Structures are given as structure tokens and as C-alpha cells.
Amino acid sequence: MSGGCFITFEGIEGSGKTTQLKLLATHLRERGQRVVAVREPGGTPLGEKLREVLLHPESDPVPLAELFLLEAARAQLTAQVIVPALAAGAFVLADRYADSSLAYQAAGRGLPWEQVATLNAVACAGVVPHRTVLLELPVAISLSRARRRPSTTATNRRFEDETLAFHARVAEGYQHLARQFPDRVRIVDGTGPAEAVQQRVLAALRGVLP
Ligand code: TYD
DSSP: OOSSEEEEEEOSTTSSHHHHHHHHHHHHHHTTOOEEEEESSOSSHHHHHHHHHHHOTTTOOOHHHHHHHHHHHHHHHIIIIIHHHHHTTOEEEEESOHHHHIIIIIIITOOOHHHHHHHHHHHHTTOOOSEEEEEEOOHHHHHHHHHHSTTOOTTTOTTTTSOHHHHHHHHHHHHHHHHHOTTTEEEEEOOSOHHHHHHHHHHHTTTTOO
16 A cells, blocks of 8 residues: 555444545545545445445345455455555545444444454455544434435345444444544544534544645
8 A cells, every 4th residue: 555545434324424525525636636436335346236235125144244245345446446546646535444344244243343353454455544534423313314315215225224223333333443543543523514524524634634
């Protein structure tokens, strides 16, 4: 990993990651930076197919199968998109990355934390974000937001259909990550208008932005 800068956005559903990622991409492009924006699961032709399977309520994978599908999509995205973009000196902005698997598959589903961390390390092939923005919103608010958004449909709502207790465990998993990696993972208050949140995001990225 050399040259570029890798920034990831994390948080539970409806926490505003995607909006903030787009605002940051615009901010950087306006300053002449090359930006590559990706999302997980997805971001490659294979990854987008796996995404469909992963989000469809009928798939019903066991937790370990879910993890392997996510790691397959991650390995493909890392090798095909992230590593080349970083080598070319771009800013790579990711809507979720390996931390999502620790929060969702370890803390949320109950898979052993170290097992998920090991598989993450294999799929990421040494790539670690320079900074991770963890957007925090009360679980009940963000979940109801996510369930109501037009992009949530009958064929992709498997995670939105999970219980409040599941999402609370995911949120707790994220807090654990922020304690484990305080230099990399920065908690950002996601409440209030998007412009106000963006100012907090920029403050959390001090030191890695030009
Ligand atoms: P998406 O519609 O992108 O949700 P959001 O907009 O909230 O990011 O769906 C991605 C879903 O996949 C999300 O509910 C979380 C789940 N997920 C995991 O459980 N583990 C992972 O490692 C990743 C990348 C995503």
C-alpha cells in the first residue's frame, strides 16, 4: 500500500455514511484530488452479484457462510480496485470495509472476534485504512430511517429486518473497535444536518487530508 490514502466509513444502517462519503468525495475533487469511491459488499462485477445474494431475505446463510461471501467480495474489491487505486496515488473512500465484518458478523452474529479478524486480514492482503470515520446515531433512529428509505426493498432488506437487539450489538461492536484502534477509528456524532456532520467528519480526518 503506497502513495494514496484509504478512508473508510462505518456505522449501523441509516447512520448517514453514504451521504458523508459523497460529500467528502466532492470536497476532495473540488481540490483537484483523484477520488475512487467504493462500497461493500460490492464495487466489482463479482462483488455486486455477491451483494445481491447477501442482502436478499431468501438467502438465509448461516453466519459463517455469510462471512465467507463477504470476504470473497472484499478480496475481489481489494485486489481489483483498492490496491491499484492506492498505487496510483488516489484517495480511496469506502462505504464499509473489514470493520463491518467485526461489527456485524462477530459482535452481531456471534462469530468469534479473532476468527473474523483473521479472515479479514487474509481478504485485505495487508491493506488497512489510514482513517476510519465511525458515524454514530441512536440505534432506534437510524434503524427506522434505514427501514423507510426508498432504496430498501423486499429483495435487499435482510439486514434491515434484523431486530433492534441485533443492531444494538453491532453498535457495541463498533464502539469496541474505536477503543481497540483509537488512532485509526474516530467516532463522529451523526446527529443534525448533513453539513454540520460534514464539518465533524473533516475534523476527524485532520492529518490525512491535504
Ligand atoms: P447497504 O444497503 O449498503 O447498507 P448500508 O447503507 O447501511 O451500508 O447493505 C450492506 C449491508 O451488509 C449492511 O446491512 C451491513 C451488511 N454487512 C455486513 O453484515 N458485514 C460486512 O462486512 C459488510 C461489508 C456489510
